[in-house]
Amino acid sequence: MRGSWKIARIAGIDIGVHYTWLFAFLIISWSLAQGYFPQSYPSWSRTLYWAAGFLSAILLFISVLIHELAHSLVAQARGLPVSSITLFIFGGVSNLSEEPERPGLEFGMAIVGPLSSLVLSGIFYIVRLPIGQGTFTYAIFGYLILINLLLAAFNLLPGFPLDGGRVLRAILWKTSGSLVKATNIATAVGRIFGWGFIALGVFIFFNTGDFLSAIWIAIIGVFLNSAAEGSRQEVTVREHLSGVKVTQAMEANTETVGPRLSVAELVRDIFLLKRRRAIPVADGDQIVGMVSITDVRDLPQEQWALTPVERIMTRGPIHTVTPGDDLATALKLIAQLDLNQVPVLSGGKLVGILSRANVISFLQLRQELGTKGERRFNTPPSLRR
Ligand SMILES: [Zn+2]
Known part of the structure; x- marks a missing residue:
């Protein structure tokens, strides 16, 4: 996810924190220190409330991380590589390089998250048993028992993309045999x-005036809506792309520029004159990089004439695809690496370029021609930038 920092690496998985998570951390600490702890333990000092607030927020963060790790470890154990886990304002997300290909696998991966939250809640309950009531430790464990129970319950709601929605989709997928049908129902829920x-x-706002909770819950609703719609589009497009090869959508253009061409010439002759947005940089037969409008934008205009392309280009390892690759797989690569385009090589030789724009116009063309295009689709998240 863009805008996140890597903080650890566990079992080969990068753990990252997105900047929005900091807001969640502050809001949670604040509401615990101002509301939750003073209500249950009125005799504490202010310092103690804040200490409990911060500590609880950190332990909530670890609880969410354990929940995500459970998903990721099951995925890895079943042969689905997980590149990273990112914690953001609404919780955590595991970034899988592939989607599960069988309903059984999806079911197992999904259910283990809420189960781990449930188990955590139970562990905190047992550990709390010998601790005296009203103490600092007792209070924190009390919060952890409650919040992990809530995490389990919330994630078990049967609407995609929540874990419960994935469980529902796996069951529908298994019974109907159609991933698209199952996805449509689970995302509708x-x-x-x-x-x-x-x-x-809205109800909470008008009935209790608790603005913070009202806004928080409503924003979660908006987030669920857009995530559900995004997932549905992703699957629809994947279906549209099934069986399509890179060669059908790519732009057959073998033009390259040399690494020592000046940026000024690049802009004039390639970007402006030929209306291209990116071009491979080749030294002899060897592709050494890609240079795009985005790379140029970072360089002050007065330096364009004196700067060679090799100074601003995106260097190797350059990810490439071949004309015979599945378009869906190539698109996944482009989305995952957050690229705009990849060079297409055949037998080590450049034969074209595949960009997000190429994929979008391919899909639009198909839709207009009516081939497999009965259903309207919007641009899925993997094609947006
Ligand atoms: Zn989960």
Whole structure:
């Protein structure tokens, strides 16, 4: 995820924190120190409330991380590589390089998250048993028992993309045999929950005046809605792309520029004259990089004439695809590496370029021609930038 920092590496998985998580951390600490702890333990000092607030927020963070690790470790054990886990304002997300290919695998991966939260809650309950009531430790464990129980319950709601929605999709997928049909139903339920949360937020606002909770719940609803819609589009597009090869969508253009060409010439002759957005940089037969409009944008204009392309280009390892690769796989690579385009090589020789724009226009063309395009689709998240 863009805008996140890597903080650790566990079992080969990068653990990252997105900047939005810091807001969640502060809001949670604040609401615990101002509301939750003073209500249950009125005799404590202010310092103690804040200490409990911060400590609880950190332990909540670790609880969410354990929940995500459970998903990721099951995925890895079943042969699905997980590149990273990112914690952001609404929790955590595991970034899988591939989607599960069988309903059984999806079921197992999904259910283990809420189960781990449930188990954590139980562990905190047992550990708390010998601790005296009203003490600092007792209070923190009390919060952890509650929040992990809530995490389990929330994630078990049967709307995609929540874990419960994935479980529902796995069951529908298994019984109907169709991933698209299963996804459509599970994401529709997800949107019902999304709208439900928005309505709940509005209800809370007008009935209790608790603005913070109202806004928080409504935003979760909006997030669920857009995530459900994004997932549905992703699957629809994947279906549209099934069986399509890179060669059908790529731009057959073998033009390259040399590494010592000046940026000024690049802009004039390639970007402006030929209206291209990116071009491979080749030294002899060897592709040594890619240079795009984005690379140029970072360089002050007065330096364009004196700067060679090799200074601003994106260097290797350059990810490439071949004309015979599945378009869906190539698209996944482009999305995962957050690229705009990849060179297409055949037998080590450049034969073209595949960009997000190429994939979008391919899909639009197919839709207009009516081939496999009965259903309208919007641009899925993997094609957006
Ligand atoms: Zn989960």
